Structure formats: C-alpha cells, structure tokens
Amino acid sequence: MKILFIRHADPNYEKDSLTEKGFREAELVTERLLKESPAAVYVSPMGRAQKTAKGYLQKTGIKPTVYPWLMEFIHDVTFPDGRRQIPWDLMPDFINRNPELYDLKKWYLNPLMQTGSIKEEYDKVADGIDSLLSKHGYERNGMIYKVNKANSDTVMIFCHFGVECVILSHMLNVSPVLLWQGFCCAPTGITTVYTEEREKGKAQFRVSAFGDISHLYAADEPPSFSARFCETYDNMEQRH
Numbered sequence: 001m002k003i004l005f006i007r008h009a010d011p012n013y014e015k016d017s018l019t020e021k022g023f024r025e026a027e028l029v030t031e032r033l034l035k036e037s038p039a040a041v042y043v044s045p046m047g048r049a050q051k052t053a054k055g056y057l058q059k060t061g062i063k064p065t066v067y068p069w070l071m072e073f074i075h076d077v078t079f080p081d082g083r084r085q086i087p088w089d090l091m092p093d094f095i096n097r098n099p100e101l102y103d104l105k106k107w108y109l110n111p112l113m114q115t116g117s118i119k120e121e122y123d124k125v126a127d128g129i130d131s132l133l134s135k136h137g138y139e140r141n142g143m144i145y146k147v148n149k150a151n152s153d154t155v156m157i158f159c160h161f162g163v164e165c166v167i168l169s170h171m172l173n174v175s176p177v178l179l180w181q182g183f184c185c186a187p188t189g190i191t192t193v194y195t196e197e198r199e200k201g202k203a204q205f206r207v208s209a210f211g212d213i214s215h216l217y218a219a220d221e222p223p224s225f226s227a228r229f230c231e232t233y234d235n236m237e238q239r240h
Contacts, residue, residue, distance in 0.1 A: 001136060002154045004036065005164050005191040007211070008048040010224040016047035022187060023051075024221060029188040030055040032215035038062070039153035042132065044070040044160060052188065053158040064158075069128035073162035078115040087118055088162065088180030089229070095181060107175040125163060126170040138195065138203055143173045145195075145203045161185050161227055168193070171205045185211035186223040 006029060010022035018026060033056050041064040043053045049070070057064060076084040090101075100106040101113075108119040130140040137149030159167075165179035171193070185191065189211030197203045213223050 001138065001151055001195040003193040003205075004033075004038075004154065004156045005167070005193070006033070006052065006156065006158045007161055007164065007185045007187055007189045007191075008044075008046075008052040008158065010187040010226055011048045013048075018048055018051050021221075021224065022048070025188045025216065025224070026052045026055055028215045028219050028221060029190070030059065032190070033156065034059060036154050036156070038156045039136070040065065041156045041158070042067055042070060043158045044072070044163070046071050046160070049158045049160060067128060067132070069125050070157065070159045070163060072160035073121065073125070073166050075118055075121045076116055077112050077118060079112065086162065087113060087116065088165075088177065090177075090181060101177040102175050104173060104175050107177050122166055122170075122176065125166045129167045129170060141202075145205070147195075147197055147201045147203050150197060164191065168207065172207070183210060184227045186213050186216075186228075187226050188216065189213050190215075 008018070008022075009025035009029065010019045011017075012019050012022070029052070041053070041057065041062050043049055043064045043066050045066050045068055053064065056062075074086055077087045078084055095101060098110055098112070101110055107113065108122065113119070132155075133140070133145065134148075136153060136155060137147065137151055138145040139148055140146075162180065164185065165183065166176050168191070169176035169179055190209070190213075191207065191211055192209040193205050193207050195203045196206050216223055
C-alpha cells in the first residue's frame with residue numbers, strides 16, 4: 001500500500017484559502033498527481049486543503065471523503081509569559097531545556113503540553129488514521145499493523161503540515177515534536193509512505209520521500225518559504 005500526503009499550496013491563512021502563487025502551485029501538483037490511480041482520496045475540511053485538491057478532483061471525477069480530524073492541528077498551549085500558540089515552532093533553547101519532548105512516551109507529559117488538550121487531540125488524529133488504514137486492510141496492533149488484506153493500493157490525503165506530522169508520528173512511533181521541529185514540508189510537498197510486510201501478516205510503514213516538490217522545480221516555480229524560519233539570525237528578511 002502507498003499513501004501520498006499532500007500539503008496544501010501556499011496559504012492565505014486569513015481567508016483559509018490560497019495565495020496567487022498557491023493557485024499556481026495547486027495546478028502543478030495536480031499535473032503531478034494525475035500520474036497516480038488512487039483507490040481513495042481523503043481531504044481536510046479546511047479551505048486551503050480543499051482548494052489544493054479541487055483541480056485534481058475535477059479532472060479525475062473522484063469524490064473524496066472529508067474527515068474533520070484531517071484539519072490542521074491548531075490546538076494551542078500556554079507559555080509561561082501567557083502567550084497562546086500552536087505546540088510547535090518552539091525555540092532552540094526551549095528544546096534544549098526540555099529533552100523529553102523528543103521522547104515517544106514522555107513528550108505529552110511536558111508541562112507546556114499539559115496546558116492544552118494536546119494529547120487528547122493527538123489521540124483523535126491517531127484513532128482517525130488507524131480507522132482509515134483499517135478500511136484499507138491494515139489494523140493497528142501495538143507498534144505495528146496486522147495485515148488483514150495485503151494490497152498495493154494508492155491512497156491520497158490532502159491535509160496540512162502539523163497534522164501530517166501527528167499522523168506520521170503515530171504510524172512511525174516517534175514523538176510528533178521531532179517531526180514538527182526537525183522537518184519542513186513546503187506547500188504542495190508530497191510525502192510518500194509505503195507498507196512493508198517483511199513477516200507474513202505483519203506490516204510497518206516506511207517514508208520513502210518527505211515533502212517532495214520536484215513538480216515545482218520542473219516548472220521553474222520557486223518553493224514557498226512557508227513553514228521555514230531564518231537560516232541565520234541576522235537575516236531580517238526571513239521570519240524569526
């Protein structure tokens with residue numbers, strides 16, 4: 001089985017839509033995805049994901065399934081200074097002082113994560129992806145998946161960076177903070193995940209590509225800076 005996670009195109013967050021550049025990116029990722037023959041397509045209910053998927057769905061006539069748990073993981077935590085924000089894009093010094101955030105069994109016990117309903121919301125997403133995978137023949141069993149129906153189907157999921165990291169962290173058994181902090185998926189980046197059934201009836205998932213934007217490079221469309229931060233502290237033209 002192959003799963004393609006597609007992050008939405010360059011976003012206009014205020015309107016929950018796409019920028020002019022984002023609409024160009026959506027057209028380019030559509031052409032890339034037309035090479036696939038998915039057994040099912042799943043889409044976040046949020047506007048920017050819906051608009052990214054729209055062109056592909058119109059050209060193929062595929063009717064997607066929309067799941068609320070695929071919306072962006074916008075569940076805030078409260079910092080000591082009273083700031084409320086999403087639980088990622090944390091500062092390096094904070095990570096250095098809270099190493100348990102990278103621990104699979106301890107990340108959600110960190111005092112910062114305890115200021116919000118992070119673990120509860122994480123579990124909703126984990127249950128959602130497990131239910132989806134079960135429909136396609138793979139049932140969660142501890143840290144792996146029981147193979148009820150082995151297949152080579154392709155499944156597409158149009159969603160968001162934050163929730164994609166939550167899903168992958170559950171499938172791969174790692175802390176989501178590691179992915180939130182250490183990986184960047186540019187708009188329309190495609191992440192490819194395959195099953196591996198090396199023992200009969202027992203499967204794990206392996207990421208073969210994360211945030212692939214070769215479709216943008218092929219069209220000379222520069223990738224968006226969205227999801228990235230300054231390469232150097234002194235570069236005031238890039239966000240800090």
